[in-house]
Amino acid sequence: MKLGDLPARYADTTSWSFHVDQAYYDDLDRFRSIFAEDWDAADPGEWHRVQNFLSREARLIDEGRFNDWLDLFAGDCLYWVPVNAGGGDPRVEVSHAFDDHRRLTDRVYWLRTGLAYSQLPASRTRRVIGNVETITEPGGLRLVRSNFVLNEFRNGVAKTYSGWYGHVLRDTEDGLRIRLKMVNLLDSEQYHENLTLVF
Amino acid sequence: MTIEESISSTATSTTRTVPNGLTACSGSTVQPWSDLVRDDRVHRTLYTDAAVFAEEMQRVFGGESWVYLAHESQLPEPNSFLSTRMGLRQILVTRDRAGALHAVFNRCAHRAATVCREESGVAKSFQCPYHGWTFRNTGELVGVPWPQGYADFDKAAFGLTTVTRVESYRGFVFGTMNIDAPSLGDFLGHAKPWLDYWIDRAPGGDVQVRPGAYRMGYRGNWKLAYDNAGDGYHPSFSHRSLLEMASRMGESKDMSYFGKTPDDGPMKSYVLGNGHSVIDQRGNYDGPGSFWANQRPQPGREQFEAQIRQRYGDDADRLLDLAIGSQINLSIFPNLLIIGNQVQVVEPLEVDRTQLVWHATTIGGVPPEVNTLRMRTQEDFPAFGEPDDQANFEEAQRGLAAPEAEWVFMNRGLDVTGWQEAGPDGVVVTAVTDELHMRGYYEEWLRRMRAEV
Numbered sequence: 040m041k042l043g044d045l046p047a048r049y050a051d052t053t054s055w056s057f058h059v060d061q062a063y064y065d066d067l068d069r070f071r072s073i074f075a076e077d078w079d080a081a082d083p084g085e086w087h088r089v090q091n092f093l094s095r096e097a098r099l100i101d102e103g104r105f106n107d108w109l110d111l112f113a114g115d116c117l118y119w120v121p122v123n124a125g126g127g128d129p130r131v132e133v134s135h136a137f138d139d140h141r142r143l144t145d146r147v148y149w150l151r152t153g154l155a156y157s158q159l160p161a162s163r164t165r166r167v168i169g170n171v172e173t174i175t176e177p178g179g180l181r182l183v184r185s186n187f188v189l190n191e192f193r194n195g196v197a198k199t200y201s202g203w204y205g206h207v208l209r210d211t212e213d214g215l216r217i218r219l220k221m222v223n224l225l226d227s228e229q230y231h232e233n234l235t236l237v238f
Numbered sequence: 239m240t241i242e243e244s245i246s247s248t249a250t251s252t253t254r255t256v257p258n259g260l261t262a263c264s265g266s267t268v269q270p271w272s273d274l275v276r277d278d279r280v281h282r283t284l285y286t287d288a289a290v291f292a293e294e295m296q297r298v299f300g301g302e303s304w305v306y307l308a309h310e311s312q313l314p315e316p317n318s319f320l321s322t323r324m325g326l327r328q329i330l331v332t333r334d335r336a337g338a339l340h341a342v343f344n345r346c347a348h349r350a351a352t353v354c355r356e357e358s359g360v361a362k363s364f365q366c367p368y369h370g371w372t373f374r375n376t377g378e379l380v381g382v383p384w385p386q387g388y389a390d391f392d393k394a395a396f397g398l399t400t401v402t403r404v405e406s407y408r409g410f411v412f413g414t415m416n417i418d419a420p421s422l423g424d425f426l427g428h429a430k431p432w433l434d435y436w437i438d439r440a441p442g443g444d445v446q447v448r449p450g451a452y453r454m455g456y457r458g459n460w461k462l463a464y465d466n467a468g469d470g471y472h473p474s475f476s477h478r479s480l481l482e483m484a485s486r487m488g489e490s491k492d493m494s495y496f497g498k499t500p501d502d503g504p505m506k507s508y509v510l511g512n513g514h515s516v517i518d519q520r521g522n523y524d525g526p527g528s529f530w531a532n533q534r535p536q537p538g539r540e541q542f543e544a545q546i547r548q549r550y551g552d553d554a555d556r557l558l559d560l561a562i563g564s565q566i567n568l569s570i571f572p573n574l575l576i577i578g579n580q581v582q583v584v585e586p587l588e589v590d591r592t593q594l595v596w597h598a599t600t601i602g603g604v605p606p607e608v609n610t611l612r613m614r615t616q617e618d619f620p621a622f623g624e625p626d627d628q629a630n631f632e633e634a635q636r637g638l639a640a641p642e643a644e645w646v647f648m649n650r651g652l653d654v655t656g657w658q659e660a661g662p663d664g665v666v667v668t669a670v671t672d673e674l675h676m677r678g679y680y681e682e683w684l685r686r687m688r689a690e691v
Binding site: 059130131149159233 | 451456482483536598606614617625630633
């Protein structure tokens with residue numbers, strides 16, 4: 040259900056997820072199929088704009104500014120780390136993260152409780168993003184595909200994660216906002232120790 | 239001689255001698271391991287010594303008695319196969335062309351290479367990629383390339399090693415190398431009614447293990463996970479972040495009942511024999527719709543609930559409850575943990591490294607919305623609960639490295655008046671924070687390590 044059609048009672052998506060319906064899952068199928076296509080080269084201005092957005096988002100996470108990061112998300116957002124990289128069917132499969140706005144707000148709250156022992160000490164991360172491509176879909180949303188390499192250090196252990204991001208961005212009065220951030224780890228379905236870092 | 243020297247010096251012998259310095263009753267014959275496993279404590283080397291681990295992988299994980307291998311829904315048709323492990327043995331669980339279950343070592347009878355390198359699929363036979371030996375999915379050697387190079391070759395002597403006994407209990411497939419082990423039914427024993435409850439929640443008992451499991455790992459001994467699975471003492475503390483998060487929107491729900499002196503509440507722990515135990519949380523709930531009403535909201539809750547209530551009316555409470563976990567934590571020794579709606583398998587990798595595989599489940603006989611909600615509820619604890627436990631397991635493993643502090647204690651509830659009550663069937667019910675589940679499973683651990691099963 041579109042955010043504008045929500046009954047007033049359910050309008051605050053940090054507390055309610057009335058908008059997560061069958062159409063919400065259908066949208067994910069549509070986004071995934073566009074991510075699987077070959078895209079034409081983007082206009083340099085648009086390409087530069089999304090590149091800046093991704094760099095800023097990455098910096099907010101790497102600096103632990105999770106409240107500021109959360110502000111980048113739209114009310115109907117999804118932060119999605121599937122177990123099967125590239126998707127699978129979330130209607131009948133679990134994900135490492137399938138966070139609508141409410142659960143993403145929970146996640147940031149959880150990280151900031153200071154009681155999540157899996158993040159005490161907290162992960163230190165730095166990531167590099169490249170191979171950025173972007174197109175606009177007919178509905179006006181901007182899709183972005185990129186590769187990432189993420190280094191993490193936590194509690195004496197250094198790790199490297201890599202994979203690709205699929206972003207769906209919406210242009211708003213406040214700038215670009217994240218409708219979907221899909222994180223596809225190279226080895227998402229394999230052995231992982233402590234995946235509580237933010238991708 | 240120190241304990242560790244003693245353990246490593248005896249690990250290769252079949253009969254274990256007791257460490258010299260710790261013998262409790264000198265002059266009498268002391269059972270192996272009795273100085274390391276006591277009524278109220280176990281020795282840290284059970285979690286740190288590679289020689290103990292090697293022996294566990296042989297004896298506890300299959301050599302003496304049953305180990306969980308797979309769920310039948312992962313083998314959906316004739317000639318299906320699934321790669322898994324029994325201890326450190328690579329195993330293929332297979333169905334033959336008639337659908338009967340088998341388990342064979344995924345280890346070429348020729349020069350040991352892994353024969354099948356796929357995780358799952360359908361195959362009547364497997365050809366080893368190294369020298370081309372081909373085996374039927376029941377283990378028999380079909381043929382070898384250029385057989386004229388062998389004098390008097392008896393194909394029957396070169397099949398894949400087979401798991402001696404493979405049996406299924408209502409879809410849960412177990413194996414053992416011990417021809418003399420008790421029947422699977424006897425081994426499951428008093429765990430059966432609890433497993434039945436879990437299976438029968440699904441209409442028609444139709445449970446499907448989903449592809450795409452969480453493979454969570456931690457740097458600690460496998461028993462740290464088994465110690466934890468039946469432990470009602472830790473949630474108030476280890477899961478403080480989850481409980482705190484759950485109160486973000488006001489009224490605290492879900493696992494919050496662990497925080498209120500749980501021994502005085504309706505939750506109980508049952509020690510079922512043969513190493514099995516269960517925590518029953520259902521006493522916190524009351525009637526149809528109560529599981530659903532008390533679940534912390536997950537993605538899509540409001541819309542899907544509205545649709546199900548509109549379409550199914552009076553039956554909606556029953557259906558919505560099926561989207562929520564079973565409210566039991568059932569531990570079946572040594573590697574099967576039924577938690578909520580999930581099937582969790584403990585896979586030891588090294589003495590200080592373990593993989594926990596969390597298989598999500600869907601069920602038949604319900605509208606698809608129920609299974610979608612079920613996926614969302616099954617994501618919650620692995621994301622916000624389990625990682626904090628595993629962080630604590632890793633810190634325990636670090637602590638266990640200190641040689642002078644020797645013991646891990648499991649004495650909570652021991653000799654406490656009024657806690658334990660044994661039923662006529664031998665099942666002991668006790669307070670939910672009692673560490674009786676540990677004392678109970680170490681009895682089975684000892685039986686297997688002493689080859690007394």
